[in-house]
Amino acid sequence: MMLGFDESEFLKQTASAVGLRPQIEDLVDKLTAKGFDNLFLIGAGGTYAAMWPYEHLAKRLSTMPVKSVIAAELLVTGDQTMTRNSVAIFTSVSGTTDDSLRAIDYCRERGVFVIAFTGYPESPIAEAADIALVSEPKTWPFDLQMLLFMTRLFHVRGEFAGYEKFADEFMNIPEILVEVARQAEPVASAFADAHKDTDYYFLVGGGNLWGFTYLYSMCILEEMQWLRTTRVHSAEFFHGSLELLEEGTSVILFQGEDETRALTDRVEKFVRKISKDVTVFDTKDYSLEGISPEFRGVIAPLVLDTVTGRVSKHLERVREHSLDLRRYYRVVEY
Structure with a gap:
């Protein structure tokens, strides 16, 4: 039994998101056939931070701005x-x-085509x-839809040859994520x-x-638990923020399986010399059965969102x- 986890509702929501695949593919194909110059991923707070992985993915795979x-x-x-x-x-x-x-x-006033x-x-x-x-109400995160949209886009542009294999495997992600939640409990x-x-956390990811990392720090620990945090990119860690570390500082590292893994490994090696309270949430710890090795890195935010969803519910409990x-x-008005 998982605390505050409605498995049937979770499966229903995530299945509704990946079930948008035909609509997403049709939309991407039509937009690409018509042609467009650039893509803006626009949000506020968590929905802004959750767009960063897809700007990052574009830099790695595509010439599309x-x-x-x-x-x-x-x-x-x-x-x-x-x-x-646009x-x-x-x-x-x-x-x-x-x-x-x-x-x-x-955007609409400027003739931009807007997708929601x-x-x-x-x-x-x-x-x-x-x-x-539209997915089921309260479906989160939007990585489900964004992964399908972006990988389809790069596939059509000839920049991601593995789309069909990825998308077929990704259709099983609702059940895969339930297993992630069970293991993380x-x-x-x-x-x-x-x-x-603990009232202060130091969060690192790259x-x-x-x-x-930004989202979990600001939108969960700060907004939902009123805890103080410092968040820093693993590539920037050694340019100032490390001076805040002390023996009792609670450090959380989010570790994935892409080419930036070495950056977070370097941070972990250092912080363990200083702090006695270091936690690493690593996607490698989860089997993700049915997901090919070459795709594990790209779904890391989705996996760790599921893991930290369990953490959040238990922080709610103990606090x-x-x-x-x-x-x-x-x-209030602001």
Whole structure:
């Protein structure tokens, strides 16, 4: 039994997201046939950070200009590379995020083709977009849809030859992630029990896990648990942030299986010399049965989101602090 985990609902939600594959493929194929110049991945908070892995993937695989953008910043600075030949993707669990709504209006006014992934077909964001691809309500994370969209795009462009194999294997990801959650449950419980009174965390990740590191630090530990954090990219760790380490500093490292793994290994080797409280959440610890070795790295954010989902529920338990409790976010005017 997993704490606060509704397996049937989880399977229903994740299956609905990967079930969008035919629609995603059709959309990508039509957009590519028509032609577009660049792709904007626009979000706010967690949905912004969750776009970073796909900007990163584009840099590795493609010559297509792909840019992650903060919705609110776009509104005040603009972007001269955004034209009528641009495409923008937005994601929103609720479909109501104000910053994203205003950014959609900004894009539409400039003739940008807007795609929305959400769980509510009649939500403001779904209705404002040119096309909305809708999963079950409250489906998270959007890595499910974004992985299919981006890999299909690079496949059509001749930059990702393994798409069909990847997408076929990926259809089994709902069940694979349930197994990840089961395996992570005792690890998460033990971590939470050991950190009941920890009020400061140092989080490190790199490559396609940097956005996830930022997201878990800001949107979960800070927003949902009111804990203090420092977050730093593993490639930047030795340029300042290391000075904050002390013997009792709780350090969390997010480790994946792409070419940036060595950067986080280097950080781990150093922090273990200083801190007596180092935790590594590593995708290598999970079998991911049915996923070929060459694809394990690209799905790392999705795997660790499932692992830390278990951690979050157990922190909620030991700290008696609901993950839904807010003092300011969507509570007061700002």
